[in-house]
Amino acid sequence: MFFKAKDTKTLYKNFIYAVATVAILATVVVTILISNISLEAKVSAAEKVKLASKTAKLLIGETTKIKVKNVPDGAKITYKSNKTKVATVDKDGKVDALTAGSAKIVVSVEADGKSSKLSFIVTVRKPAPKKKKLTVSVGDKVDIPFKYLPADGYAYTIDITSKKPEVAGTTEGEGKISGISSDMLKDGVLSDILEAKSAGTAKVSVTVKAGKKSYTATVKITVKSGTDSLTDIKEQLKNAGTQDIVTFGHYEQDNDLTNGKEPIEWIVLTNDGKEALLLSKYALNAKPYNDIHEEVTWETCSLRSWLNTEFYDTAFSSSEKKEIKLAHLENKDNPYFGTPGGKNTEDKVFLMSLDDMKNNGYSFDTDFEVFDINRRCAPTAYAEANGCMRIDSDWGWGASSKTVEGLDACNWWLRSPGERADCASDVYGLGCVSSNGHDVDYGDVSTYGLNAYFGVRPTLYISLELESEEGGVIVK
Numbered sequence: 001m002f003f004k005a006k007d008t009k010t011l012y013k014n015f016i017y018a019v020a021t022v023a024i025l026a027t028v029v030v031t032i033l034i035s036n037i038s039l040e041a042k043v044s045a046a047e048k049v050k051l052a053s054k055t056a057k058l059l060i061g062e063t064t065k066i067k068v069k070n071v072p073d074g075a076k077i078t079y080k081s082n083k084t085k086v087a088t089v090d091k092d093g094k095v096d097a098l099t100a101g102s103a104k105i106v107v108s109v110e111a112d113g114k115s116s117k118l119s120f121i122v123t124v125r126k127p128a129p130k131k132k133k134l135t136v137s138v139g140d141k142v143d144i145p146f147k148y149l150p151a152d153g154y155a156y157t158i159d160i161t162s163k164k165p166e167v168a169g170t171t172e173g174e175g176k177i178s179g180i181s182s183d184m185l186k187d188g189v190l191s192d193i194l195e196a197k198s199a200g201t202a203k204v205s206v207t208v209k210a211g212k213k214s215y216t217a218t219v220k221i222t223v224k225s226g227t228d229s230l231t232d233i234k235e236q237l238k239n240a241g242t243q244d245i246v247t248f249g250h251y252e253q254d255n256d257l258t259n260g261k262e263p264i265e266w267i268v269l270t271n272d273g274k275e276a277l278l279l280s281k282y283a284l285n286a287k288p289y290n291d292i293h294e295e296v297t298w299e300t301c302s303l304r305s306w307l308n309t310e311f312y313d314t315a316f317s318s319s320e321k322k323e324i325k326l327a328h329l330e331n332k333d334n335p336y337f338g339t340p341g342g343k344n345t346e347d348k349v350f351l352m353s354l355d356d357m358k359n360n361g362y363s364f365d366t367d368f369e370v371f372d373i374n375r376r377c378a379p380t381a382y383a384e385a386n387g388c389m390r391i392d393s394d395w396g397w398g399a400s401s402k403t404v405e406g407l408d409a410c411n412w413w414l415r416s417p418g419e420r421a422d423c424a425s426d427v428y429g430l431g432c433v434s435s436n437g438h439d440v441d442y443g444d445v446s447t448y449g450l451n452a453y454f455g456v457r458p459t460l461y462i463s464l465e466l467e468s469e470e471g472g473v474i475v476k
Contacts, residue, residue, distance in 0.1 A: 049075075049109045055121045058087075058097035060210050061154030066093035066107060066120050075111035082106070087122040099213045100126035127156075127208040128217045130188075130258055135222045139317030140250075142168060142194035142221060144206065145258050149188055156182055156210040160193060164202035168221045171195050187257045192313070196223040233323065237268070237276050237464055243363050243374070244268045246276075248323075248462065249315040251284055253380040264315060269362040275325055276462045279352065283379040283412050283455025285311070286388030290440035295421035297342025298331050298351075301440065303413065307349040307458055315458075324348050325461040331415065334425070336435050339417040349458045351415035354425050357433045368433035371399040375431040378407035379455045387443060387453040391429030401429045411438075412455035426454055 052067035066089070068077060079089040083103035089095050095105065107118040125148035136142055150156045158180040162168050165175030170193060177193060184190065194204065200223055207216040236246040246268060250261035266278035291302040298304055316324065329350055331341035357375060358366045365372040379388040390408035391401040401409045409429035416425040418437020425437040443453035 049111075049116045049118070051107065051118050051120060054119065055123070056095065057123045057125060058095070059125055059148055059151045059154075060097055060099065060127065060156075061151035062097050064095050064122075066095060066105065068093070068107060068109060068118070071109060072111040075109055077110075078108045080106050080108075081122075086124055095120075095122055097122065097124040099211060100124050100215060127210065127215050129206050129219050131219070132217070133220045133222070135224065136168075136196045137224050137317055137319075138196050138199060139319040139321075140196045140223075141171075141192055141313070141317075142196060143260065144190045144194070144219060146185070146188050146190065146208075149182075149185070149208070150210045154210065156208060158182075158184075158190065159205075159207040159209065160190075161205040161207075162194070162202050163204070164200065165197070167196070167198055167200040167202040167223050168194055168204060169197055173197075189257050194221075196221070196317075199223050199225045233462065234464055237271055237462065240268045240271055240276070242268060242270065242361070245281060246278070248278070249317075249320055251311075251315045252382045253282070253284065255381040255385045261314075271464075274464055276464060277459070278462060279459050280457045281377075283377050283383045283388055283410055283457055285456045286379065286383045286386040286443070286453035287413075287456050288441045288443055288453060289413050289424040293422060293439060293441040296440055297340065297417065297421075298329070298415040299342045299345050301424070303456065304345070304347065304350070304415070307351075307456070308347055311458060312349050321348075323463050325463050327461050329353075329415075334417045334419070334435060337417075337419040339419060339421055339423075341417055349460050351413055351457070352459055353414055354416040354433065354435055357414065357427060368435060370432065372431040373400075373402075373404060375427050375433070376401070376403045376409040376429060377412050377427070377455060377457055378403045378405070379410045383410075383455055388455045389443075389453070399430045399432075410455040412457050 048070045050069050052069050056064045058064060066079065071077065077093070079091070079093050081087055081089050081103050083101065086099055086101040086103040087095055087097050087105070089105050101124055103122045105120040105122060107120055109116045109118070127149045128147060130145040130147045134142060159178045160170070160180065161176045165173070169175055170177045180190065180193065202221050202223070204219045204221055205216060206219055207214050233246065233248045240246055246266050247263040248266055249264045251264050253262040264284070265281040267281050269277040269279055287303055287306060289301050289303050290296045312321070327347055327350060329345045329347055331344055332353065332355065333339060333341045335354065356362065357364055358368060360366050363374050379390060384390065388410050390410050392408045403409050409431070411429050412427050414425040414427065417423065418425050418435070422440055423437035424440050426434050428434060438454070
């Protein structure tokens, strides 16, 4: 078939129109696709906005910061709390815990006309006693451990009311004491406020006042007669000989303040049937011999004061204290350097002397330079936490620092003076004795740049008489 020129021109023209139309349609399709992809990307970005954490548990007075992840550029974030009496939030997402309870904070994220709403749940913990039931013996001080107390620096007070002060009352003999400040607590434990007066059960109301709110709980305190425990120590000592172990008194040792104090183990050094000399098996705490670097004697050092006040009151009940004899101590001069030992003293609790450390009657070697295993002593977990350093090396001396139980030993103080009046003698973890001694404030981080206090091994005399008297014994 043959076409005329006119028909050819028409076909060509139609062809051009068709191509143009297709191009226009393609452009429109591409534009729509690009727009959809861009929109999908924006929607996807908005969907990816999320919180780093959706919840927080805070103490009263604590703060936290809400963190939002994958925030688009230029996005606007706002925060709103549904319970501002429990927790507030500022424009930057900083949350302040005010009172016990739960609050929901809505986090709104707006970007490119899109909005995402996220929820952040804040739980503010209620301060309360950690245990609802406590069992103690007559004469014991009652320790009340707490949980979820307000944050450090937040002002609060505690009120204590006993329904039966004749069973468990304040140390002043009353049934109520108010406005106990937060600085009276140590590591969350309220001590030396209540005392077990007589056998029985008492309900004690404990109220924590923080801000404008008060939180009250009841603790049931069961007080048992202290007679059995005292009879027990006498029974233990009836047939106990040198280096035997007995228990007497209680003191924190496992460094878990929530489970109460642990029974103190003592090594029997002498026992004549009327009285027994006891040395703590472990170093019960870590202290400098004296709080500051100066010339001191046993009579004037801060360690003697601590042993006969804070330690004595913490470790022993009123009835147990009656069994501890007053010791008349002869504080001799240093036999090698002539450093004055100071005045003789009278103490309920004291430290061993240089003479004691070579007393073969106590099962100690008579030579200071011998690495005597019976002179080695390990610190408790509590003492270690307070800075007592264990010796895990022989210091190149070829000796073991392990105790009889295989524990790493520590250095521990004696009451005798060292080579100078600002030094005190001590026992190395290896079991040898240093008559030269160390500076009385040794271990003070501000002075020495380390935390390596020496251990403290209390020593005391127990009366084995049925009725104790304020007698005494000359320690030579």
